[in-house]
Amino acid sequence: MKSFNKEQKLLIIFFLTGTVFFLLSSFGVFDGISAEVSSVLYNWLGYTNKWSHSYGPEWFVNLNGNVSAFGSKELVFIISTIFFSYLLVSGRKIDAVKFAITVVVSLIFIVLVKYINSERETVTLKELYTETLANFPSGHTFISTVLYPSIAYFLSKGVSSEKLKRFYFISAVGIVLIVGISRVTGSGHTVTEVIAGWSSGLSWFALIKFILFRYKNDKN
Numbered sequence: 001m002k003s004f005n006k007e008q009k010l011l012i013i014f015f016l017t018g019t020v021f022f023l024l025s026s027f028g029v030f031d032g033i034s035a036e037v038s039s040v041l042y043n044w045l046g047y048t049n050k051w052s053h054s055y056g057p058e059w060f061v062n063l064n065g066n067v068s069a070f071g072s073k074e075l076v077f078i079i080s081t082i083f084f085s086y087l088l089v090s091g092r093k094i095d096a097v098k099f100a101i102t103v104v105v106s107l108i109f110i111v112l113v114k115y116i117n118s119e120r121e122t123v124t125l126k127e128l129y130t131e132t133l134a135n136f137p138s139g140h141t142f143i144s145t146v147l148y149p150s151i152a153y154f155l156s157k158g159v160s161s162e163k164l165k166r167f168y169f170i171s172a173v174g175i176v177l178i179v180g181i182s183r184v185t186g187s188g189h190t191v192t193e194v195i196a197g198w199s200s201g202l203s204w205f206a207l208i209k210f211i212l213f214r215y216k217n218d219k220n
Contacts, residue, residue: 008210011206012206012210014202014203014205014206015206015207017199017202017203018198018200018202018203018204019199019203021195021198021202022137022199022200022203025137025192025193025195025196025199028192030191030192030195031190031192033192034190034191034192034193037184037190041055041185041187045060048060048061054186054187055185055186055187056185060185063182064183064186067179067186068140068182068183068186068188070140070148070175070179071140071143071144071179071183072140076143076144079151080099080100083154084096084099084100095154095157098154098212099151102150102208102209102212103146103150106142106146106147106204106208107143109204110137110139110143117134117136118134135190136193136196137193137194137199137200138180138183138188138193138197139197140180140183140188140197141179141189141194141198141201142198142200142204143201144175144176144180144201145180145198145200145201145202146201146208148171148172148175148176149169149205150205150208151172152168152171153209155168156168176198176201180197180198181194183197
């Protein structure tokens with residue numbers, strides 16, 4: 001039986017931690033926190049107008065929308081395409097394929113999870129793009145939790161500078177955090193739904209990278 005190295009052990013910890021928090025969010029453990037945060041946001045900022053349930057003035061709503069766009073379908077497609085092309089141009093075709101698999105499989109996974117939670121019998125391709133199938137888990141948070149650490153992961157490969165590696169991953173984590181927070185402060189999701197997005201994204205990222213890492217070792 002093969003022993004796991006440091007990176008593989010870390011991925012296993014990420015997977016288990018994410019799974020536990022996702023299950024906790026599924027059972028409503030964080031619902032009390034969600035209600036408290038919503039109350040605080042309403043008391044501090046109020047609703048934008050009497051017709052909406054977004055918090056704060058228009059500029060605050062726009063700010064949250066701009067930040068959460070880092071997890072939107074359009075920006076995810078653009079960033080993924082640019083980074084995929086970068087890997088190809090750099091002569092890293094295998095990494096480009098692994099990155100593409102990570103993004104595509106992750107998008108399929110989150111659509112399936114949302115479809116299951118939506119309790120719909122059927123759904124069209126148009127509805128997949130234009131509508132939110134379910135609020136649980138937060139799709140923006142999930143895909144950003146997979147995408148940006150994945151970019152950091154591939155950027156850090158072959159880099160000898162530990163400071164540069166830390167910079168990549170700290171930057172990725174920063175984006176993941178502000179996307180999730182913006183989904184709450186922008187009233188797009190509750191804390192429970194965002195935690196579910198973070199935790200499921202973390203588990204999925206760890207699982208995908210663990211599989212790819214094992215495949216690399218097996219090839220070697």
